[in-house]
Amino acid sequence: MSFERVREKLNILADAAKYDVSCSSSGSSRTNTSNGLGNSTGMGICHSYTEDGRCVSLLKILLTNHCIFDCAYCVTRKSNDIKRAAFKIQEVVDLTINFYRRNYIEGLFLSSGIFKSADYTMERLIAVAKKLRLEENFNGYIHLKSIPGASDDLMREAGLWADRLSVNIEIPTISGLKLLAPDKRHDDFIKPMLKVKNEIIQYKAEKKLIKSTPKYAPAGQSTQMIIGATGESDKDIMYSATYYYKNYNMKRVYYSGYVPVAEDARLPSLGTQVPMLRENRLYQTDWLLRFYGFSVGEILTEKQPNLDITVDPKLSWALRNYHQFPVNINTADRRTLARVPGIGMRSVSKIINARRFRKLNWEHLKKIGIALNRAKYFVICESKEWLRDDLEPELIKNLIIKNSQSKFRGNYSSQLSLFN
């Protein structure tokens, strides 16, 4: 193959694919059968990190950036005047294999602009995955994009070769979708999602009876929402995330701060700052929902539709529910400990293990690795000193902000910088 030409395509098609956030390569399990190439063990590996700090785990490219749709938020939309390119199937296979053999990547994340029709595009994506699996004996990770509107038969086949499938919902509200992507119908997104969900359920049931049932998308499916493009509230975003987690058994919902890529009256103008802090708070909320036993109604309500930008959502919740504190470190159950600001799930386990041997004091907690700067206002332990002189929540919040050095501080602090 001509390296020159492939390199040029790679530049264009990697550049167009980078706005897809998902790069996870975890959650699948494929053993290396018959001394072939590659495996995936459930634990993903980030092989590098770009200068924006995001992980590079998969070769993330588009098959082509030709597209028949004209979604306002997308770089590859039809009306955008950019260089177009398309990979041949064999070129993608060769690139993947050669990168993989050099230990650059965990596998392939293949997406595509939609050319001709949804099914035609989906077929091409499947062909790449199939070739990798059958001809190259490749057992690494493959993430395929489900093309909105693709038929059920194709979605069934895609799952047989891929580890993960994803459809990006992109716009959290239906009205937003109408505004920005008038040619796309909400149902087109839902259809492949539903098919994949049902196939996974069926696979799991059959697997119990027949062990040799061929794997179907073992790493599940995921989706992504763009943040800050249509003026939706954090509540809108998190409620629809919860909806997808619950109704489509999503493994992950990703939140992607909108990076302005075009001048359009419907969108934030070029040069607008990417809402990275907001994105971060949304991910924190997502974690609280998935791992810390919170329900979305506790964090976001009609009265409080947006997250507090200045403090993390758990701290913000704790301040609003100050009557539930202090918590006794030496007696509280797992669920209660997980709700204390500054204590993560690993620390919870450590506390529960360690307190079997003796009652824990401040020194112990510090050594175990708890963020005492936040936790100290919410717990009591084996010590006579604690810092709860019935402080008001508002005061605690100010004390915590004052004594912490958040990397985001500049984004909301009213303190003027001396040297700028």
Next chain:
Amino acid sequence: MKEATILIYDGSFNGFLTSIFKAFDEQICIADIQKNKVAQRGLFSQNETVFTNVSQAKRVWNGIQKKSNTAIKNVYFAFLSEHSGIEMNLYYYIRKLFATNQKVYTDYTDETMLKITQLAKSVGREKHRMEAFVRFQKTKDDIYFANIEPDFDVLPLISKHFRSRYADQQWLIYDVKRKYGIFYDLNSVQIISLDLSEIHTNKLQRNDIFTSDEYEYQNMWNNYFKNTNIKSRINRKLHTQHVPKRYWKYLSEKKEAV
């Protein structure tokens, strides 16, 4: 009172376990356990050399493993940290483990227990990092070759990962700092010691021992790496936090930055 003894072993993990066996078996009062390369005489103690005995080492391994899988993993990983004084910490750890039936290795209020857990964690992190940061370069005789310089001695830990992943290609991973490598010849992984005079980092200059395609792929990888970066989200601090500078010279995508 018995005289305190300094046990001197060959520096291997089996040697260390044999020392533990000896300490328990002969009920020796241990002053220290030292590697023969760095052994120092004590003023009020006698020295005794331990000869590595694999079956005795195996008995200690099995004994700890019977107590807990976590504990044996912690002991092995922490040992590979090469931390000074790790032997005595582990001796204390193992003694405590055998003294009770409780899960003492989860007693994080005990300084040594916490320290061993944390050391094992750091070694585990380094292992994972090496699984990520190895960059193979293909030589003309069809061997995928990589240099690493890990903070801890993690080659024994990563061998299984690379064995099961790259089963159909010959590869060699060489630890520049400790001057030995692991080589897979399509059948099994062997430990080889060689003193490479030239360190084949991912240098900008081309080297004759690698195929010409090799540089094409490195070039494409670098291009990919640059193009997948979103400029308006730049966050160099996070970048160097994930990819610490000491590893850059071994990463082809960072070679221009070194």
